[in-house]
Amino acid sequence: MKKNIIYFHIGTAKTGTTSIQSFLANNYDVCIIRDIYSQNIIVVVE
């Protein structure tokens, strides 16, 4: 299935990336989280 949008957050370093990623990981009910080789792929399912 082709997606509407791929959002690609690329930082930069030292701009609260850890907080953003922690928020997404903690909100499992709004996001489905997949792991590919330790690479977190976060898929938003609104």
Added chain:
Amino acid sequence: MTHIFLAKYALNKKYITPIDIKNDTSTFMKWIKFKLFFRMNFRNEIKSFKGHSVLLSSEHCFESLSSFDEVLRLKKLFTGLSTEIKIIIYVREQTEKLCSLYSTRMKGGRTIKMLSKDEFSRVEGFDYNEKIKVWEDVFGIENIILRLYDKEKLYNNDIVDDFCKVLNIQRCDSQVFLENTTLNAKQCEFLRLVNIHVPSICEYKVNSLRSEIEKMILVKNIESPPISDLISSEYQRVYEKSNKELSKRYFGEYKELFRMKTLNAKPLVQEDVLSKKDGQDIANQIIKDNKDKNVPLCKCIAAIFDVEYKGKKIPMEYVHSLNMNKSDKYIFQKIRIRIKSFIKRNEKKIYRM
């Protein structure tokens, strides 16, 4: 969280990490295998998902990819997967980023001193204007969402709220996420002196002894000037023009991109920030807190800062006898090869922090 695989996939040159060496994925064939396998699995994962949008987060892509070819390789990975790709980039004023990054590097086990103004002007990725242009050339400027990482400019003065606003996601939690602690100048210098003798990685694993020392430093209430006192206000002018050009492209006006904090006209001398007595006072406090809990830690600290442990001086030979440098040397040798080839390719002196 450290995400390196997307960047690793797109890099022109093989990117060797300690994980590669540990897993023996450093040979060329294994490298090719990784690329094919990653591409196939990545695309299958996205394709099989039934939602309408996908969000990826990987700061390594911005920090590590520098050429058009590399970013284009990344774009090709997404071919046919979506109708639109939006790139979200947060940028932070470069001197603030330098201070924060320097603290992180000390926590990561590095031994470098604070960068000179010249080194600062050549740090890979600090010229946002130049670097973002590459992403514009590949994805189109209309697909770049540029945000400023400045508490006063973030939506609700919060990075997570701001990010949710960009994505149009309703935030339903009220959780406050702790930010990484930035060390002050004395903590940094203390840790730097420790790092010289106690590596962060040992036998391809995190060196728990050094991690313990780092934890001790983080919780210690040490009075000190901030790291920003190690640089001068002149540093703030290095990227001034480049930032203004970026401001013009994204915000319509050729003006300051960031609000500037006040910095001293003359920086402190790094060696003077932590006097021998300061170092010994901190070392004695750590030893006092850990006296019988962690003997190797106490002995290491005592040897490095020339203080007594249980009434005895500990010779530096004790630290060397722990033989902590073996694998570390190998890793850095490999990384040096990568950096050399990177510099040669760009024909420009680039400083990588």
